[in-house]
Amino acid sequence: MAHGPAKGFTRWLYTTNHKDIGSMYLWFSFAMFFLGGFFALVIRAELFQPGLQIVEPNFFNQMTTMHGLVMVFGAVMPAFVGLANWMVPMMIGAPDMALPRMNNWSFWILPFAFAMLASTLFMEGGAPNFGWTFYAPLSTTYAPASVTFFIFAVHIMGASSIMGAINIIATILNMRAPGMTLMKMPLFVWTWLITAYLLIAVMPVLAGVVTMMLMDIHFGTSFFDAAGGGDPVLFQHVFWFFGHPEVYIMILPAFGVVSAIIPTFARKPLFGYSSMVYATASIAFLSFIVWAHHMFTVGMPLFGELVFMYATMLIAIPTGVKVFNWVTTMFKGSMTFETPMLFSIAFVILFTIGGFSGLMLAIAPADFQYHDTYFVVAHFHYVLVPGAIFSITAAVYYWLPKWSGNMYDETMGKAHFWLAFIGLNVTFFPMHFSGLAGMPRRIPDYNPLWADWNMISSVGAFLFGAAQLLFLFIVIRTIIGGKKATAEVWEGSHGLEWTVPSPAPYHTFSTPPEVK
Template structure:
């Protein structure tokens, strides 16, 4: 009885007959329109950028390890800080989530591919183009105006080099990539769900990708417009952001953050979705409050569009506006809190299997709640006047984006790797990686709250020895290297296991959703027969029916039980 047993072995294996093999050779990868191969390419490309962005962060931490350090100049430090932020946001978190979405949305809804497979390939190659255009700036002059490229600092008068133009290229190319991808997700999810999969039976990860896509469509035009205005300001004599020409620097900030804050939720919601899939599977329980989790995703997305000016509390702005954005930011913490409570309730009275995927999944609420609470404190705008643009904010955003999104992404990697490769990742290396990352992460970022409270602004390349910041920064640097080692352990784990890992079988975790119904890795056409969906946990139903029948059952989409594997 797998429902009552915490062990993974045993129980019937389900496989299929009649599937299409994947073509072979490198050319088949370059020309592929298969959502799984595109997904895998997304994952490889984004992990590469993640490592590059991480190396930049470590160089910055080396510079800050000592007061008055001369390792880097102000210019180099600003370039690294800008490129680190841009890489992590536009080339790592947003696209890696699109990668998981690409691979798993069609599988989870029982579709054979995305709605527009060629558009899907275009999405990926636009992303690669954006990344290359941006990184090319390393060979002339990288951008130095932060990931936010605030005007007028980013205007031609103060940033004459080409770095900002490379940034504009990246914004347009990755923006188009995301936009095209988002439209593809929306079309796929609305139209291609398996028979019986009503909105109330759609996996929570698919809900999160749907909402992620709508948010991208809503938010990206603002940054595309702003980047184009900056381009014409820089090269064609307009003055949108230039006071002397009747423009206004605050216009940039409004446009940027109208995109920038939804972007934050674009980066976290799919990670929430990933762990909403993982927690029930590994506690052998249904997810607690399915409707509340789905509804809170939608609520968060709506509110995400009306909180942007909380990034601008220190600008000259009327108090009534500040109060509005404080209240809207408070409001968004309610549905987020609801999610956290629901996840904990999912674990409650379960039978929790202590696998690496669960470790990472549980770390998400554990760490995100710290970033969430510091977020509420930052939303109190008089308090923000002290904390804004300090290391307190750096700590807050890393608790949300690393403790939240990245731990969620790693959970997804450990959970889905067996499906994508047919092999299990090493649990020993996985847990080692987890503990190194968990301890390293907290060592790096917890102390940064105190650095910020003691007056250390962000984006500074040095600080004086008498500022009382030396101990904080040294601890943070030590932590960052532990974190880096932890990430590399997972990289090694993946590279080792992809060829030599233990064979996973179709359904190593006894999953709830349809991706576990097909082979690992899935054949080109995903499914032989699309099963009819009768609940929010279709795979659980299939396993139950197979077990009842004892062998292949026509009523459950003709799966055949393989003997052993």
């Protein structure tokens, strides 16, 4: 029978409740977001001016590496798993996740993985310094000793992701309320279902590639060592076979979030629901056959370059369909602009800009000039920050009243939005220019030619960082108190999660709802 949560720390340690686990994922991700953000600010502080002022090159490389790893595996991925934990059961009318004990485990191994990864900063020789893409042989023969801990941490993160993905698939396929057919599921559930399959397909590939590194480092194999008959380019093929689907793992659930929020505040159903589902599936499929566009300069044969160029250009089509659908959803709606909507609109605009630069990067001859410059840094930050981070932020504002039972302060939410929006663009837009002007990425010092753009980027980065402190304050304040939220929360909200009271009771849908 329904009962409340246990008391004390063991509530969190032993919990199998999807809401508790969802909250822990979200808080963990929030903590990692600040840690990764701190690393980013060290980078931006050093790059404020030409010359070496604050850190040494080797430590700078540790910062770029740790920033990437912590943000990708620690902030973005766990945040989406947290949202899935909270929302998927409530959206499909299920009482909990299908595999609650595994759910507990998949969360609780994460803090250990990241504690281990962070501890490498204090080891002799320092943390991993070979970039988040850890290309061999820089990450094998030439790596600091801490690389072994990095490999172990990646294995644990991968295990956590795989378990989370299995759980989400099992929940969605088996626990939908009567009448909730697949094509009636909210788009967030659909995008997560597809994301979960991507995770199961590629996390083992990542585990494989780091295991091959481990063998090369400690067991005398030569997978990636040319001197022993191995192949450094093989590393890149295997890594990007994981890495490209990985970027969609970080963006597909964001599509789902935005597809929930825009119809709510446009007070109009999502345009082209079924085409959205098919577009998501197409993007997921294409993500498996485009990986070598990250490697246009490694010297593939002409035919290989052409195949990967054409395949990559195709991604623009389903992605375009999504953007057009969101815009058409807004068209002739009755729009209001609460904080979640502001973040979602910014998502559509800025993610599209990131998509445009992605299309430019797909043109292989032009990529020879863009590759490994700040233009690429601008591109993937435009996709990931307003893409993944803004959608997560939008989701938090959108569902926080449901989670906590209290409304957040709208004025403060809007202030947070504008600070983040301005900070983001001031940080990352100039990177297009410094990149086109020829500044390579991952360098701690640079020619004065790029000094102006770098100074602007650094100022923007600190503004963006400050905006997130405001976000933390708003979230805590809302959880503590505030205006009570209704069950519907938003005037235009639709879906099962809005039929339960706010805050959502510890156990929801113990009896399945009827979906018509």
